[in-house]
Amino acid sequence: MSDSRATPSTPGGGNRPNGSGAASPALAEAAEIAAGYAFEGPALDLGALLWDGRCRPDARVRVPLSVLNRHGLVAGATGTGKTKTLQLVAEQLAAQGVPVFLADVKGDVSGLCAPGEPGDKVTARARDVGQDWEPRGFPCAFYALGGIGTGIPVRATVTSFGPLLLAKVLQLNRTQEQSLGLIFHYADSKGLELVDLKDLRAVVAFLASDEGKAELRTVGGLSTATAGVILRALTAFEAQGMADFFGEPEFDTAEFLRTADDGQGLVSVLELPGVQDKPVLFSTFLMWLLADLHHDLPEVGDLERPKLVFFFDEAHLLFKGASKAFLESITQTVRLIRSKGVGVFFVTQTPRDVPADVLAQLGSRVQHALRAFTPEDEKALKATVRTFPRSAYDLEETLTGIGTGEAVVTVLGETGAPTPVAVTRLRAPQSLMGPVAREELERAVRESPLYERYAQAVDRESAYERLAASREAAPAAPAGAKAPEKASGKAGGGSVVEQVVGSGMFRSLLRSVGTQLGREITRSVFGTARRRR
DSSP, X not given: OTTGGGOOOOGGGOOSOOTTSSOOHHXXXXXXXXHTTOOSSOEEEEEEEEETTEEEEEEEEEEEGXXXXXXXXXXXXXXXXXXXXXXXHHHHHHHTTOOEEEEESSSOOGGGGSBOOOOHHHHHHHHHHTOOOOOOOOOEEEEEETTOSSSEEEOBOHHHHOHHHHHHHHTOOHHHHHHHHHHHHHHHHTTOOOOSHHHHHHHHHHXXXXXXXXXXXXXXXXXXXXXXXXXXXHHHHHHTTOGGGBOXXXXXXXXXXXXXXXXXXXXXXXXXXXXXXXXXXXXXXXXXXXXXXXXXXOOOOSOSSOSEEEEETTTHHHHTTXXXXXXXXXXXXXXXXXXXTEEEEEEESOGGGSOHHHHTTOOEEEEOOOOOSSHHHHHHHHHHHHTSOOXXXXXXXXXXXXXXXXXXXXXXXXXXXXXXXXXXXXOOOSBOSSOOOHHHHHHHHHTSTTHHHHSSOBOXXXXXXXXXXXXXXXXXXXXXXXXXXXXXXXXOSSOHHXXXXXXXXXXXXXXXXXXXXGGGOOOOTTSOOOOOO
């Protein structure tokens, strides 16, 4: 019954053979669609064509490896099979030597490392699509943001994370975002390395204090009131337990480009169940990972196969409430990273979740079923249909009628031209469709060669520690002596940080450190920066 709802609409209802015994126009059209996916080079097998209520295993729907750096979209309502599609594509990329990065929001993708379990449903699906199914696991590495959860800890320094992404995490408005950028510029110019949040808080506290007013005037465009708002946002952010995500050792995103000893691509899985209640944080961290890759990788142009395919799950969270500058940076990063051999697939519910400027850059589409229960759903359905090329299908009917594990597909062919729209029954993943046992996951993390490198957080000397050292080194005032006036530049009766940063020794430190390091910090599209390793 579910297949018949995917029946294409053809002129004159010509789905039956004509009187001469020749193939009907509908069958000819099906053959034309199938021919659009007959590529000569290496390709991923997505599944088989659904046509006239039947699955046609001889008509394979594929996507060439050579175009996967042109980005893509996997969309569909909850429960329609998006996660299994990610798993299917990740398996085939790994098997062909292409590294993969994906985020595991719900904790059910870890099964990629273990062989799948045979069963009646898998057998029926494999028979329908002409798949020679065998259980198989794939090489995986597991990570966790800030070490919260099971995985190798992924941290970023505040300096490298940059002002635009941090403003998104702190949920600052446009004016506050610009002001935070000025604070980063000040810290960069003075050589104050912002490793963790307390470093940034120390600098902001100084600029917001009476002692820092002279320095504040050199920043330009930053008011004391706005600096105070940012300081309060940072304090609240730390109070929520967010400090663990920032610090050292900072994760090197080049680790995502590794292959296994047998030549298979390594699947890097970022485990997010431990932070799934902090969606803005993890979605912004995903963008940092992508921006960091863009910052570090060299230009390579179009390759026969990508260096990495990056799946950006829950993409709507990244764009929700984003400033204009933030959206412009996303668009530019997505556009430029293609020439560095990285393909990005956004995973979300509807194409409307992705800004038009980003959507226009996506070459491959796997659209699972949509629901139309409300007027808003109906509007989203119509908008989705308009984003597809003209096709033989009634896409409004098809997108509400296809079953779980079926999708409407169009990709770029080897020449860069879009393929015909094909309703597709997708292949069954070969790995375990569900999470592995916790003990097995923990063992895989501990046995990783990266575990010792990143497991233990390091709190080395940086801005905050230097300020504390300056205060301790300052000579104590004689007993009974009157405290110097604030106007003299000495410490007053403020906080410890204010006393330290207001001292002459601190100003001397700013000059000396700034001379050595200030020129070394350069920032890319997102204002991200990469320290020397």
